[in-house]
Amino acid sequence: MVQSKQEQILDVAEAIVRSRGYNAFSYADIAAEVGTSKASLHHHFATKSDLGLRLVTRFTQNVLQALDDIETVHSSALIKLREYARLFEGAMEENQMCLCGMLAAEHETLSEAMQVAVNDFFDGHERWLEQVLLSGRENGELEFDGEAKVHAQAIVSSFQGALLVAKSQRSMKRMNLVSSHLVENYRAKSS
Amino acid sequence: MVQSKQEQILDVAEAIVRSRGYNAFSYADIAAEVGTSKASLHHHFATKSDLGLRLVTRFTQNVLQALDDIETVHSSALIKLREYARLFEGAMEENQMCLCGMLAAEHETLSEAMQVAVNDFFDGHERWLEQVLLSGRENGELEFDGEAKVHAQAIVSSFQGALLVAKSQRSMKRMNLVSSHLVENYRAKSS
DNA sequence: GTCTATAGGTGGATAGAC
DNA sequence: GTCTATCCACCTATAGAC
Numbered sequence: 001m002v003q004s005k006q007e008q009i010l011d012v013a014e015a016i017v018r019s020r021g022y023n024a025f026s027y028a029d030i031a032a033e034v035g036t037s038k039a040s041l042h043h044h045f046a047t048k049s050d051l052g053l054r055l056v057t058r059f060t061q062n063v064l065q066a067l068d069d070i071e072t073v074h075s076s077a078l079i080k081l082r083e084y085a086r087l088f089e090g091a092m093e094e095n096q097m098c099l100c101g102m103l104a105a106e107h108e109t110l111s112e113a114m115q116v117a118v119n120d121f122f123d124g125h126e127r128w129l130e131q132v133l134l135s136g137r138e139n140g141e142l143e144f145d146g147e148a149k150v151h152a153q154a155i156v157s158s159f160q161g162a163l164l165v166a167k168s169q170r171s172m173k174r175m176n177l178v179s180s181h182l183v184e185n186y187r188a189k190s191s
Numbered sequence: 192m193v194q195s196k197q198e199q200i201l202d203v204a205e206a207i208v209r210s211r212g213y214n215a216f217s218y219a220d221i222a223a224e225v226g227t228s229k230a231s232l233h234h235h236f237a238t239k240s241d242l243g244l245r246l247v248t249r250f251t252q253n254v255l256q257a258l259d260d261i262e263t264v265h266s267s268a269l270i271k272l273r274e275y276a277r278l279f280e281g282a283m284e285e286n287q288m289c290l291c292g293m294l295a296a297e298h299e300t301l302s303e304a305m306q307v308a309v310n311d312f313f314d315g316h317e318r319w320l321e322q323v324l325l326s327g328r329e330n331g332e333l334e335f336d337g338e339a340k341v342h343a344q345a346i347v348s349s350f351q352g353a354l355l356v357a358k359s360q361r362s363m364k365r366m367n368l369v370s371s372h373l374v375e376n377y378r379a380k381s382s
Numbered sequence: 383g384t385c386t387a388t389a390g391g392t393g394g395a396t397a398g399a400c
Numbered sequence: 401g402t403c404t405a406t407c408c409a410c411c412t413a414t415a416g417a418c
Contacts, residue, residue: 005383023214024300026411040384042413097296101352104359105288105296109215118359146372153356154369158345161292161352165344168295168309178345181337185376196401217393231402233395 006044009034014055018096022052022106049111052103056117059099060124063087067128077136081183084129088159092166092175101160126152133186143188151186158182197235200225205246209287213243213297240302243294247308250290251315254278258319268327272374275320279350283357283366292351317343324377334379342377349373 003011012033016025027038027048034041045051070083091098100121107115129152136142144151159179166175194202203224207216218229218239225232236242261274282289291312298306320343327333335342350370357366 020300021212021214021297023212024297027413028410036383037385038412039386039414043383046413048412095299100359101355102296104355105293106212106215107358108286109211115359122356122360150368150372153366154349154353154372157352157356157366157369158349159352160355161348161350162345164292164295164351164355165313165348167298168291168306169313175344175348177341178348181341181345218395219392227401228403229394230396230404234401237395239394 009041009044009051010055010058013051014059014099015096017052017055018091018099018102019094021102023109049114052110052114053117056100056103056114056121060117060121063121064124064128067125071128077132077139077141078183078187080132081136081142081186082180084132085159085179085183088163088179089176091163095167095170097163097167098160101163104160105164122156126156129155136186140188140190142186143190144186155182200232200235200242201246201249204242205250205290206287208243208246209282209290209293210285212293214300240305243301243305244308247291247294247305247312251308251312254312255315255319258316262319268323268330268332269374269378271323271327272333272377273371275323276350276370276374279354279370280367282354286358286361288354288358289351292354295351296355313347317347320346327377331379331381333377334381335377346373 009030012030013025016029016033027041031038031041041051045054066087067084070080074080074083088098100118103110103114103118104122107118110118126149130148133142133144133148133151137144137148159182162175162178169175200221203221204216207220207224218232222229222232232242236245257278258275261271265271265274279289291309294301294305294309295313298309301309317340321339324333324335324339324342328335328339350373353366353369360366
């Protein structure tokens with residue numbers, strides 16, 4: 001299956017941003033890796049922030065789709081959380097952050113449209129987690145005190161932070177322990 | 192008390208890096224804020240990565256000193272953890288990340304000397320937390336399963352991630368809840 | 383759609399006067 | 401130690417031929 005030029009550009013750009021950040025890449029970097037010219041890239045994405053915005057919306061769609069897939073395939077809340085954790089392992093292995101985690105760090109330097117899109121990612125993402133936590137507590141599978149929303153935010157923070165610190169420490173195995181440990185904390189003690 | 196020009200430059204640079212990142216600031220930015228010229232900055236810090244390195248070593252000294260102060264003033268492990276959490280609140284309010292958290296995201300774009308210095312920050316930092324967790328568990332004040340080192344990494348990740356996501360979400364009140372919630376998790380149920 | 387060429391600006395860094 | 405002036409590499413973006 002051959003992907004379109006646009007998708008190819010977005011794939012390369014996403015990998016670079018997740019590794020080095022939005023402010024540390026240029027059209028020249030992408031052109032070199034895709035094997036084309038800077039001007040050609042501008043034909044597909046007129047400005048860098050246009051490219052950045054498409055990057056975020058595509059990423060958000062993909063992640064929310066993956067979460068939907070987890071939702072439909074699995075019924076156990078605990079397994080949903082484990083599958084959620086698995087989504088991060090691949091990124092960790094390639095020493096990449098979550099695209100929106102990286103962009104959150106650079107948030108103040110982004111165009112307004114990109115800032116809003118990054119916020120939307122975290123909103124949708126945390127809403128999904130909140131629902132999983134609520135339904136899991138309801139059927140007795142999960143156990144925790146207080147608002148599910150706060151726990152959802154804590155889980156998101158932990159994973160984003162694990163990816164962040166892993167970029168410096170390169171101790172991915174231990175970070176995997178961290179993430180699995182975090183999820184198992186929510187398992188009901190009685191089950 | 193009048194601070195030296197060097198300290199003034201470092202203060203301004205640190206604030207910018209913690210807000211916008213290392214790759215999104217220039218000598219021109221600092222010069223404008225300090226009220227001097229780019230050439231004058233180069234007199235104090237010959238290259239940008241020299242400035243960056245001093246930024247990291249100064250920050251690490253300050254943080255490790257603050258942790259030492261907590262260590263000498265307080266004997267309760269739980270209170271030490273709470274004081275640790277307090278260190279992050281100020282940063283959160285100004286919508287700044289931990290300097291080394293920001294630099295961890297940009298890690299691959301930094302000079303080798305800066306990369307090593309950032310690693311050293313996390314090493315020293317996590318060692319301190321590990322010791323607090325171990326001594327707290329020993330005297331029955333704290334309760335947790337498994338290796339203290341893994342828990343120390345999890346706590347560091349959570350705080351770094353909370354600061355990261357807060358930059359996008361600006362929901363600092365909730366992030367404070369997240370951080371306090373995280374610490375109280377370690378309180379012994381019996382006490 | 384792709385290219386070469388280039389505009390117009392900013393990056394880090396240096397020379398040399400004061 | 402501070403400045404102005406300048407270098408050169410690179411940035412985003414555009415013009416215009418093919």
